[in-house]
Amino acid sequence: MSHAVRRASELVLDETTVTAIRAALRTTADEVVQAIIDEVPSYANALSGRMGATIRRAVRTALSLYLDLASGKATGGDASAAAYELGRGEVRDGRSMDALLSAYRVGARVAWRGLAAGAVPAGLPAAQVAKFAELTFAYIDELSAASAAGHADELAARGRAHERHLEQLARDLLSGASPEVLLAGAGRAGWQPPVSLTAVLLPAAHARPAYRALDPGTLVLDDLPDASGVLLVPDADRAHLLRQLPDRAAVVGPARPWTRASASYARAVRARSLSCDIRDTEDHLPELVLSADADALADLRARALAPLRTLPAATARRLEETLRAWLLHQGRRDEVAAALFVHPQTVRYRMSQLRELFPDLGSPHRVLELTLAVGLRVG
The missing domain is CATH 1.10.10 (Arc Repressor Mutant, subunit A)
Known part of the structure; x- marks a missing residue:
């Protein structure tokens, strides 16, 4: 049982009071939206037109469900589900959780003002008004928490999808996919193609730790055959890259145009098969040439x-x-x-x-x- 539902069990408004509050709330949704526009910069231009109308309907629905809860007719579950979806939608619209929570704080203040404007003239005793206030803010806290959960889940889902797109792009690069396939993959991953990529072959367990020290545009895979990992480093300064890789097991291939990263990877693989002492393939070109066949x-x-x-x-x-x-x-x-x-x-x-x-x-x-x-x- 939620906190708001427990509070509602301590306070059940009679129908006369609920009717009075509903009448007072006729303009509250508009007031809530206007206050959010005025006080939360992220929403200054977001709540006009169709979006504003949608939010007004959502506020009216939430307030109506709230009054049903206060009168013992509902559990508030539908409102929590809607708030969860609202949180997910805010991620899609590019707004932060801080902006959403600020909107909830403003909305709570304005909504309570409207609720109190209906409850007090209806003759609700002071002790009941206090319980009514507790229920109001418990309800809004639960909606806020549901939105925060939706926001976090959407971010996590997007993060996982983004990670999958980056990994698929790395696999396509290693397999020597066509430039058309690679450009499409880069677009899906939101990855800006560099001029060149340099492959770094190293033990799989070392790939992620090394990746964190490199250019954020670096692509990483840590599930290649033979417990190997690979980094594809964009536009690398070779001397600097070698200094950043203290791992003596790392093998650095040549820089190649980004659509030909597979050639850099292939050379690193061959260098490692040739000798465990090779670190920079550029220092061992004669051996690599003679070992080609x-x-x-x-x-x-x-x-x-x-x-x-x-x-x-x-x-x-x-x-x-x-x-x-x-x-x-x-x-x-x-x-x-x-x-x-x-x-x-x-x-x-x-x-x-x-x-x-x-x-x-x-x-x-x-x-x-x-x-x-x-x-x-x-x-």
């Missing part, structure tokens, strides 16, 4: 280094290391020797062996193949 790299190594396979394993390994150093240091013997921790004469001897094995070692095409084959150990 592991089978092709294996075939290239087998073909390019075939002459070494005719040698004992230990010898082949030493010559491959020498060849790698020679290529990476562009044939500078002293630097090659320093890199291998051997004497320059040893480098000279080994390079003589390599030139016998690779007669076309000076060919640009051969140098390219061998550089790719031995320059990086991946795959």
Whole structure:
């Protein structure tokens, strides 16, 4: 049983008093609406025309139900349901809960003035007037609470819907959906497309905490396969982003035009599969290029280094290391020797062996193949 209904059980107005109050309340709805317009800025232009007429009818209905409650004819439930819907509607009209509560306070004051104007001349005893006042404000408090609940529920529902739209947009971006689909999704989510997006791959449990420190336009998912999460960061300053991500497990992909965010995500995924030590994919482009087709790299190594396979394993390994150093240091013997921790004469001897094995070692095409084959150990 509500507080207002309990109060009503202590006070049942007779029909004569109710009739007198109804007569006094004929203009009260208009007075309530006008007072709200005058005293609550958010409603200054909102209660004119059809909207004003709707609110006047709602006030009249609430007052009529209230008098039914006071005379023992109703429970006030219908009014509470209407107040709940009013609270939801205020969210749709863009007004805050503070504005609505202010309107209730103004309305309560004006409504009581009208109620008292009918009750006192009707001869209601002072003790009953006091109970009548308690019932009036208990009733209005319950309507106010119902509206507050409707307002909060609508905000929560909108928040959940907004979150779902943002998550769907993120999924569409990762899947490489068409620009038309992405623009429609951004519109539904109320998300302003940036110039670029940068994907950040990290453990799912770390996604939300990291997201809270980033640009509010960042999109986040924390339910990807392999317990992974992803952030899609708009127009990121790369150096600043890396500083904002102390998590060493985070992998930052390249910035890409926002409709091509899937390319940034794909590179981050591949970098993580390549090595757990990669954090910034921009620092590991050679490894990523060579790992793009592991089978092709294996075939290239087998073909390019075939002459070494005719040698004992230990010898082949030493010559491959020498060849790698020679290529990476562009044939500078002293630097090659320093890199291998051997004497320059040893480098000279080994390079003589390599030139016998690779007669076309000076060919640009051969140098390219061998550089790719031995320059990086991946795959």
